Amino acid sequence: MVKAEHNTPTAGDITAANPHMRARGVNVYYGGKQAIFSVSVDIGRNEVLAMIGPSGCGKSTFLRCLNRMNDTIPNCRMDGEVTLDGDDIYGGKLDVVELRARVGMVFQKPNPFPKSIYDNVAYGPRLHGLVQGRAQTDEIVQKSLHRTGLWAEVKDDLGKAATGLSGGQQQRLCIARAIAVSPEVILMDEPCSSLDPIATARIEELIDELRRHYAIVIVTHSMQQAARVSQRTAYFHLGRLIEVGPTPEIFTRPQHELTENYLTGRFG
Amino acid sequence: MNDASQTVSVVRAGLHKRRAAERRFRLAGAAAVAVAALFIAFLFTVIVKNGLPGLWQTRILLTVELPAAEFQGRGEAALKGANYRKMVRQSLLGLFPDATTRGERRAAAKLLSEGAPYQVRRAVLADPDLAGGALTLWLPAASSVDIFHKSGAGGGKLSDWQKQKVAQLQAAGRLRTVFHRGFFLNNDSRSPELAGIRGALAGTFYTLLVTLMLSFPVGVAAACYLEEFAPRNRWTDLAEISINNLAAVPSVVFGLLGLAVFINFFGLPRSVPLVGGLVLSLMTLPTIIIAARAALRSVPLSIRQAALGMGASKMQTLFHHVLPLSLPGILTGTIIGMAQALGESAPLLMTGMVAFLVNTPGGVLDPATVLPVQVFLWADSPERGFVEKTSAAILVLIGFLVAMNLLAVIIRAKFQKRW
Numbered sequence: 001m002v003k004a005e006h007n008t009p010t011a012g013d014i015t016a017a018n019p020h021m022r023a024r025g026v027n028v029y030y031g032g033k034q035a036i037f038s039v040s041v042d043i044g045r046n047e048v049l050a051m052i053g054p055s056g057c058g059k060s061t062f063l064r065c066l067n068r069m070n071d072t073i074p075n076c077r078m079d080g081e082v083t084l085d086g087d088d089i090y091g092g093k094l095d096v097v098e099l100r101a102r103v104g105m106v107f108q109k110p111n112p113f114p115k116s117i118y119d120n121v122a123y124g125p126r127l128h129g130l131v132q133g134r135a136q137t138d139e140i141v142q143k144s145l146h147r148t149g150l151w152a153e154v155k156d157d158l159g160k161a162a163t164g165l166s167g168g169q170q171q172r173l174c175i176a177r178a179i180a181v182s183p184e185v186i187l188m189d190e191p192c193s194s195l196d197p198i199a200t201a202r203i204e205e206l207i208d209e210l211r212r213h214y215a216i217v218i219v220t221h222s223m224q225q226a227a228r229v230s231q232r233t234a235y236f237h238l239g240r241l242i243e244v245g246p247t248p249e250i251f252t253r254p255q256h257e258l259t260e261n262y263l264t265g266r267f268g
Numbered sequence: 269m270n271d272a273s274q275t276v277s278v279v280r281a282g283l284h285k286r287r288a289a290e291r292r293f294r295l296a297g298a299a300a301v302a303v304a305a306l307f308i309a310f311l312f313t314v315i316v317k318n319g320l321p322g323l324w325q326t327r328i329l330l331t332v333e334l335p336a337a338e339f340q341g342r343g344e345a346a347l348k349g350a351n352y353r354k355m356v357r358q359s360l361l362g363l364f365p366d367a368t369t370r371g372e373r374r375a376a377a378k379l380l381s382e383g384a385p386y387q388v389r390r391a392v393l394a395d396p397d398l399a400g401g402a403l404t405l406w407l408p409a410a411s412s413v414d415i416f417h418k419s420g421a422g423g424g425k426l427s428d429w430q431k432q433k434v435a436q437l438q439a440a441g442r443l444r445t446v447f448h449r450g451f452f453l454n455n456d457s458r459s460p461e462l463a464g465i466r467g468a469l470a471g472t473f474y475t476l477l478v479t480l481m482l483s484f485p486v487g488v489a490a491a492c493y494l495e496e497f498a499p500r501n502r503w504t505d506l507a508e509i510s511i512n513n514l515a516a517v518p519s520v521v522f523g524l525l526g527l528a529v530f531i532n533f534f535g536l537p538r539s540v541p542l543v544g545g546l547v548l549s550l551m552t553l554p555t556i557i558i559a560a561r562a563a564l565r566s567v568p569l570s571i572r573q574a575a576l577g578m579g580a581s582k583m584q585t586l587f588h589h590v591l592p593l594s595l596p597g598i599l600t601g602t603i604i605g606m607a608q609a610l611g612e613s614a615p616l617l618m619t620g621m622v623a624f625l626v627n628t629p630g631g632v633l634d635p636a637t638v639l640p641v642q643v644f645l646w647a648d649s650p651e652r653g654f655v656e657k658t659s660a661a662i663l664v665l666i667g668f669l670v671a672m673n674l675l676a677v678i679i680r681a682k683f684q685k686r687w
Contacts, residue, residue, distance in 0.1 A: 107570060
């Protein structure tokens, strides 16, 4: 019976109206153990895709496939196809450096560099040579901090250590750092899991703001958060993508029994 | 009796035994620390007690007559070639009119250091107008007089007649003990009262310079490669085991290796800091590699992920973030490795840095010796006066070691990482 469940193809509609990234038949293996089973899903422009599911269901692993962060894990192997604007990100055409400049990432635990606030935001633009001179850098730092709502709070302390900020500020700084290189897609791996409810609310507002410019994929443990911030929701279970669809539909009329069980709190 | 009250009574009954066991354990630990502290205190007391007098020197006030007759001839050659030994001897004997027999005259002459005439010569060469006149200055006493004067009683090799003369000098105010700058400014000598550590210090400096220049870049590069880039396989495991084993190889074996490879095979000169530094780098490398790897590993994964996620390459991640953050740890390890190298003598004995040298080395290709080897040489000398010189040199060596370790502690404390 379990086996039958596992062979169920993804319920709902995996496609997006205006896809920016596209994953087809993605399998991921850690050594001999398969962690992701044939996941296919689209990531649409200007929309937030939330990925939910119980712990260990593979949602973070799948997220890391989208900017090849899994490359850094020894013994991790993947197959299947992931495209960004039609280009295969695992093919030879797209360099991993370019990919990560176009697909930014925000991690679970705020991880600012132990440098100044300014240097944190300026790191990406300087790294990729997007800015020449102090004036341009100043401008991009200011713009990114404005966009994350951090400017008013830190504008007098740009030279201070980023590690001195509060957890929520640090996470917004990490978002500012990610958007400073003007990526097309932002991946967020449980960005609020280490934050208090007020900081969480700020980040969620920010995500909604950012949606106007970027495609966003967010992994979250909180179903409420998925309901609040996302337009589409994907439910993962034991490495499989069980169901994906517009968020209101998933939450009100889940098609798959597992999705319904999870949403009604029967497990997870 | 119900179960709960039984538990209470059993626990209470055993409580006394547990407490006693804990007290015994703590007592044993405190005793171990106390014994260790006692030994260290004893060691330092002995070294300081023996070594401090070595930094002081007894001098004799003497007016040296420089009769013009002794400077026959012309110009500098006459000044250089004059018999200062004779003039100093004559002047000294002038203080002791009662020294009539040949034996007494010789005994009186032996109160002054053999280096005294050279000091007079230097003074005259610096000021040629002195020739033909007289010069009053404090000249170093002989080592036996020095020891007798400083330690009060005993006096080792002095005869009773000589002791009497020393007492006379003392009474006349012609004897005093001054800080011996020569200990730091002189090279090695056969006479303990003249011997200094200048040559050994210079040799140590050049040797450690070579060691640092080689082992720091190579060690850090090796650590970075092994920690950040190398694939995990049988070969890197082998390299890791080899490095750990290398750290445990007795240092004298490195000396033999240096002798066989650098001197016999590559034909580098012996006794030079270059070879000594090469051998010490072999010895220091494992220490630096192990410390650097630990420091690199201690940089949290989240920092690497942040940099990689921004699109930095592996090397950019390393140079922009990981290496700067681990630098305090790497420096600490390097300083400790250098302190090890500073205290090492066995491998240098093997490569010939054990020669008696009266010149200060001026570079990495000049024959030289180092501080610990100088200690070894002096400890081996039969003259009584070298005992305090040995301890004084050990004091200097320990001073450097303590300073280096302190620096390591300060670096570690100051750059304590915060994320």
